[in-house]
Amino acid sequence: MNPHHFLASIGAVFLNGLSAAGRMALFTLSTLSHCVRPPIYLRLLARQMIDIGYYSLPVVGLTALFTGMVLALQTYTGFSNFAAESSVPTVVVLSVTRELGPVIGALMVAGRIGAAIAAELGTMRVTDQIDALTTLSTNPFKYLVVPRVLAGTIAMPILVFIADIIGVFGGFLVGSYKLHFNPSAYLQHTADFLQTNDVTAGLVKAAVFGFVIALMGCYFGYNSKGGAEGVGAATTYAVVSASILILLLDYVLTAILFVGR
Amino acid sequence: MNPKAPSGTPKIAVRGLKKSFGRKVVLDGLDLEIGVGESVVVIGGSGTGKSVLAKCIIGLMRADGGSIKIDGEEMMGRPTGERERVMRKFGMLFQGSALFDSLPVWQNVAFGLIQGHNIARAEAKKTALEKLAQVGLGPEVGELRPSELSGGMQKRVALARAICAEPEIIIFDEPTTGLDPIMADVINDLIIKCVRQLGATAMSITHDMVSARKIADRIAMIYKGKIIWSGPTAEIDHSGNAHVEQFIHGRAEGPIQMEVRAH
Numbered sequence: 354m355n356p357h358h359f360l361a362s363i364g365a366v367f368l369n370g371l372s373a374a375g376r377m378a379l380f381t382l383s384t385l386s387h388c389v390r391p392p393i394y395l396r397l398l399a400r401q402m403i404d405i406g407y408y409s410l411p412v413v414g415l416t417a418l419f420t421g422m423v424l425a426l427q428t429y430t431g432f433s434n435f436a437a438e439s440s441v442p443t444v445v446v447l448s449v450t451r452e453l454g455p456v457i458g459a460l461m462v463a464g465r466i467g468a469a470i471a472a473e474l475g476t477m478r479v480t481d482q483i484d485a486l487t488t489l490s491t492n493p494f495k496y497l498v499v500p501r502v503l504a505g506t507i508a509m510p511i512l513v514f515i516a517d518i519i520g521v522f523g524g525f526l527v528g529s530y531k532l533h534f535n536p537s538a539y540l541q542h543t544a545d546f547l548q549t550n551d552v553t554a555g556l557v558k559a560a561v562f563g564f565v566i567a568l569m570g571c572y573f574g575y576n577s578k579g580g581a582e583g584v585g586a587a588t589t590y591a592v593v594s595a596s597i598l599i600l601l602l603d604y605v606l607t608a609i610l611f612v613g614r
Numbered sequence: 615m616n617p618k619a620p621s622g623t624p625k626i627a628v629r630g631l632k633k634s635f636g637r638k639v640v641l642d643g644l645d646l647e648i649g650v651g652e653s654v655v656v657i658g659g660s661g662t663g664k665s666v667l668a669k670c671i672i673g674l675m676r677a678d679g680g681s682i683k684i685d686g687e688e689m690m691g692r693p694t695g696e697r698e699r700v701m702r703k704f705g706m707l708f709q710g711s712a713l714f715d716s717l718p719v720w721q722n723v724a725f726g727l728i729q730g731h732n733i734a735r736a737e738a739k740k741t742a743l744e745k746l747a748q749v750g751l752g753p754e755v756g757e758l759r760p761s762e763l764s765g766g767m768q769k770r771v772a773l774a775r776a777i778c779a780e781p782e783i784i785i786f787d788e789p790t791t792g793l794d795p796i797m798a799d800v801i802n803d804l805i806i807k808c809v810r811q812l813g814a815t816a817m818s819i820t821h822d823m824v825s826a827r828k829i830a831d832r833i834a835m836i837y838k839g840k841i842i843w844s845g846p847t848a849e850i851d852h853s854g855n856a857h858v859e860q861f862i863h864g865r866a867e868g869p870i871q872m873e874v875r876a877h
Contacts, residue, residue, distance in 0.1 A: 481712035484674050488706040489775070490698070490730025 406508030417516035421523025442542035445524035459562035471591035474574025475584035509563025631680035642839030655830035705781035713760035720756035766797035786818035
């Protein structure tokens with residue numbers, strides 16, 4: 354292979370990456386600036402809150418329930434080797450509120466909502482509906498992007514708070530009925546080691562993840578092109594990039610919120 | 615060639631408009647004027663830049679160079695806020711209708727009034743139903759979803775939406791594409807009627823010569839990013855331009871060679 358072509362292709366990939374990062378940064382800045390400037394379409398915001406928050410509750414709740422149950426079982430089997438079974442409630446509540454509630458909840462929502470947003474906006478783009486909004490004196494950013502991003506950022510912490518309760522309840526069920534913990538002692542242990550910061554830090558993570566999920570869905574949907582294939586690709590990119598960013602930001606936020614304090 | 619409007623300050627004046635996508639030059643210093651109340655149809659083959667021209671004029675696409683004046687006001691390089699004010703003069707009918715499938719028909723028609731002009735929903739609904747009646751659709755259609763309508767009905771709804779806010783300029787992008795000849799003629803008649811009632815200026819882009827002859831006061835032909843001929847509709851058959859002759863008679867042989875690749 355010609356070394357010039359090889360270097361040129363590496364350069365092209367690098368430049369394309371930079372240009373994509375730049376476009377995404379501009380889209381994010383534009384979204385943030387529109388979020389703080391009126392008008393905000395409250396009716397659309399409410400509808401998106403219901404779509405993102407309320408309709409995601411069954412899938413996120415079920416995931417949280419089984420996560421809490423499995424966590425209690427695994428912790429028990431591991432910790433019983435060195436007689437530390439009494440730590441099960443503590444491990445369950447801290448893991449669920451700090452990590453598993455926000456991260457697993459966000460990954461489920463990324464699959465459900467990120468894909469739906471990208472597909473909806475992508476279809477609107479390729480059928481000229483987004484251009485039609487502009488010709489009808491309506492800013493597509495304010496009408497389509499802002500309600501979804503705001504709803505994602507507000508609904509996700511509420512969703513994760515409920516998921517936290519369900520996850521801890523799942524651990525409690527397994528602890529009480531399968532592992533034969535005393536129910537009141539289990540709850541006492543749970544409460545003793547849980548601090549407000551554990552919950553609020555998890556909710557901060559959830560808000561950031563909600564913002565990222567909606568933003569990725571909007572970005573890839575809004576910029577999709579090329580008909581049905583383009584919409585399919587936008588949906589895939591939205592879910593994959595949101596999932597990767599959730600895991601990456603989880604590390605960054607954990608380092609800031611827990612290690613840094 | 616005469617790309618100028620008949621007289622007075624033109625409603626739309628395009629000068630030296632340039633637009634490229636990568637190495638592909640789509641508009642190459644295009645000139646076009648459209649007078650107040652005039653109906654101009656831009657004809658040309660697929661991929662010659664008709665839609666790009668319309669999107670540049672209405673502000674959906676940013677041109678690389680040249681000048682676009684609306685009522686004498688320069689649009690190129692203007693801040694977004696000022697451009698949005700001028701763009702309120704426009705209405706547009708899209709090729710695929712571009713109706714919002716999440717909303718019922720009446721809300722589609724009233725959309726610009728409710729969201730863009732802050733008119734109360736009840737009043738906007740009344741106006742929307744009047745506009746639907748104007749394009750021959752009853753109030754019961756207002757409650758349906760766009761997906762429940764035929765292609766011809768969708769085009770009528772899109773026309774009602776384009777005229778609902780009573781724009782000064784209406785752009786029709788391929789208004790009869792995909793319709794049977796009878797429905798195409800119905801849409802042509804509705805376009806003429808609605809434009810006359812509003813006293814609006816109209817710019818249509820099409821490759822349907824039957825439609826062009828019917829709705830145009832003046833026809834302009836675009837080829838290789840420039841207007842190569844423009845004149846009154848009655849003169850199209852005596853243009854003396856080989857490109858126009860080939861296009862209006864739909865001949866494969868002639869100076870226009872169809873590109874088989876987009877880029």
